Amino acid sequence: MSLVEFKNVTKSFGAISVLKDVDLTIEEGEVVVLIGPSGSGKSTLLRCINALEAINGGDLEVDGISVRASRSEIRLIRQEAGMVFQQFNLFPQMTALENVAFGPRRVRNLTKAEALEQARALLAKVGLADRGHHYPSELSGGQQQRVAIARALAVKPKLMLFDEPTSALDPELRHEVLRVMQSLAEEGMTMIVVTHEIGFARKVGTRLIFMENGKIAVDGDPAALLDNADNPRLKEFLQHVH
Amino acid sequence: MEFEWSVVWQALPELFKGAQLTVMIALAGLAGGLVIGIVAGLMRAYGNALLNGIAFLYIEVIRGTPIVVQVMFIYFALPLAVDIRINPITAAITAIIVNAGAYIAEIVRGSFLSIHNGLREAGLALGLPSWKVLLYVIGPLAFRRMIPALGNQFIVSLKDTSLFIVIGVGELTRQGQEIMAANFRAVEIWSAVAVFYLIMTGTLTLVLRLTEKRMKIL
Ligand SMILES: Nc1ncnc2c1ncn2[C@@H]1O[C@H](COP(=O)(O)OP(=O)(O)OP(=O)(O)O)[C@@H](O)[C@H]1O
Numbered sequence: 297m298s299l300v301e302f303k304n305v306t307k308s309f310g311a312i313s314v315l316k317d318v319d320l321t322i323e324e325g326e327v328v329v330l331i332g333p334s335g336s337g338k339s340t341l342l343r344c345i346n347a348l349e350a351i352n353g354g355d356l357e358v359d360g361i362s363v364r365a366s367r368s369e370i371r372l373i374r375q376e377a378g379m380v381f382q383q384f385n386l387f388p389q390m391t392a393l394e395n396v397a398f399g400p401r402r403v404r405n406l407t408k409a410e411a412l413e414q415a416r417a418l419l420a421k422v423g424l425a426d427r428g429h430h431y432p433s434e435l436s437g438g439q440q441q442r443v444a445i446a447r448a449l450a451v452k453p454k455l456m457l458f459d460e461p462t463s464a465l466d467p468e469l470r471h472e473v474l475r476v477m478q479s480l481a482e483e484g485m486t487m488i489v490v491t492h493e494i495g496f497a498r499k500v501g502t503r504l505i506f507m508e509n510g511k512i513a514v515d516g517d518p519a520a521l522l523d524n525a526d527n528p529r530l531k532e533f534l535q536h537v538h
Numbered sequence: 539m540e541f542e543w544s545v546v547w548q549a550l551p552e553l554f555k556g557a558q559l560t561v562m563i564a565l566a567g568l569a570g571g572l573v574i575g576i577v578a579g580l581m582r583a584y585g586n587a588l589l590n591g592i593a594f595l596y597i598e599v600i601r602g603t604p605i606v607v608q609v610m611f612i613y614f615a616l617p618l619a620v621d622i623r624i625n626p627i628t629a630a631i632t633a634i635i636v637n638a639g640a641y642i643a644e645i646v647r648g649s650f651l652s653i654h655n656g657l658r659e660a661g662l663a664l665g666l667p668s669w670k671v672l673l674y675v676i677g678p679l680a681f682r683r684m685i686p687a688l689g690n691q692f693i694v695s696l697k698d699t700s701l702f703i704v705i706g707v708g709e710l711t712r713q714g715q716e717i718m719a720a721n722f723r724a725v726e727i728w729s730a731v732a733v734f735y736l737i738m739t740g741t742l743t744l745v746l747r748l749t750e751k752r753m754k755i756l
């Protein structure tokens with residue numbers, strides 16, 4: 297069974313139609329990199345997967361559960377699909393450790409001690425073992441984003457969604473986040489990543505999707521597409537981001 | 539004319555009793571007002587059209603009428619309308635609950651809505667139900683932002699208790715009025731009453747400052 301399945305999905309905000317009959321199937325273990333011009337619907341597509349946006353037409357299933365199902369099933373989808381935001385969105389009143397322990401405690405109902413122990417392991421995994429007691433405001437952007445990745449992983453998702461995870465970061469801080477994402481991909485995590493990091497797409501991605509105007513315009517192997525795109529608009533887009 | 543300290547000393551026990559009643563009414567009223575205000579504020583911020591409408595109507599009616607009219611209504615009109623006996627102190631506490639509740643509702647709504655929506659989404663994205671996101675993520679942040687405005691409302695409500703003189707509650711102002719009527723020492727009595735209020739509001743301000751200092755606003 298596929299992990300994510302879009303069937304003729306449409307989504308609009310008022311009169312603006314943002315996703316137009318999207319069909320897309322993503323299998324376990326894929327690392328899908330989503331690119332496309334601003335406003336083409338990349339974030340919306342991602343946010344429909346964990347039902348932060350409700351779809352208007354068609355159907356969308358995550359691990360066999362429809363995003364049109366009941367609220368409690370939508371919560372199950374969200375536990376399966378961890379999300380990392382462009383602006384990190386860490387909880388500012390909690391330390392890094394508490395941020396990471398939050399999901400297991402409040403969603404998986406672990407005891408505080410168990411949750412903190414897991415959180416420590418996850419922070420170590422993203423290279424922040426020594427920053428557990430810092431508040432988000434005391435961390436650099438790159439560190440905050442790595443905490444945010446650990447926070448999402450703590451709920452033990454089957455799938456990770458990244459919406460421009462490095463766009464808010466200074467160039468010299470991007471690689472530390474990209475490295476964590478790469479090692480996650482190497483462990484076999486299924487990932488959907490909206491990004492302008494073409495290097496990441498080539499090195500880590502197993503599939504590249506170019507979105508345009510609410511539709512999937514190109515879908516294929518990253519290296520092949522990046523080296524000789526025959527879609528003229530993809531070609532033009534790549535010239536701009538390179 | 540001379541300021542007679544002895545008048546003040548003599549009045550102290552009575553004034554002190556009045557101040558105690560003032561504090562009691564204010565505390566009970568604000569505790570209730572906080573509960574009503576949180577509920578109504580959350581209804582305004584997150585409720586469906588019906589809940590939002592109910593809360594809106596409540597807030598508008600209370601903000602649009604003077605508190606003296608409200609307490610008169612509770613004390614004199616309500617017993618006639620629905621046939622219940624209500625004593626002055628209960629009427630006074632109820633008036634503060636209902637009145638402060640409406641203002642606190644607006645404070646609660648504003649501070650919850652001022653929290654960056656990305657945090658709500660981050661909570662939801664972990665698979666939490668909305669109420670847990672409100673309770674564990676948004677609530678604690680919103681509460682910090684509420685403190686200054688809440689403090690202001692507490693002080694206003696504390697002073698509003700002086701208006702309950704109109705239904706004969708023996709709070710601080712009423713005690714002052716009665717002593718004054720007997721000895722005609724307006725300067726001494728009203729100075730003393732004012733100092734009593736200042737001590738109460740000053741204490742409140744101090745407690746709020748300390749709370750604000752302990753909780754960084756994020
Ligand atoms: N909550 C919303 N309300 C109204 N319109 C929205 C909303 N969210 C997105 N849109 C519109 O939907 C379209 C697609 O937006 P989306 O954020 O998915 O694009 P994107 O590809 O992620 O762009 P970017 O690269 O700038 O992040 C845009 O025209 C945007 O203005």
Ligand SMILES: [Mg+2]
Nearest residue numbers: 338339340459
């Ligand atoms: Mg976007």
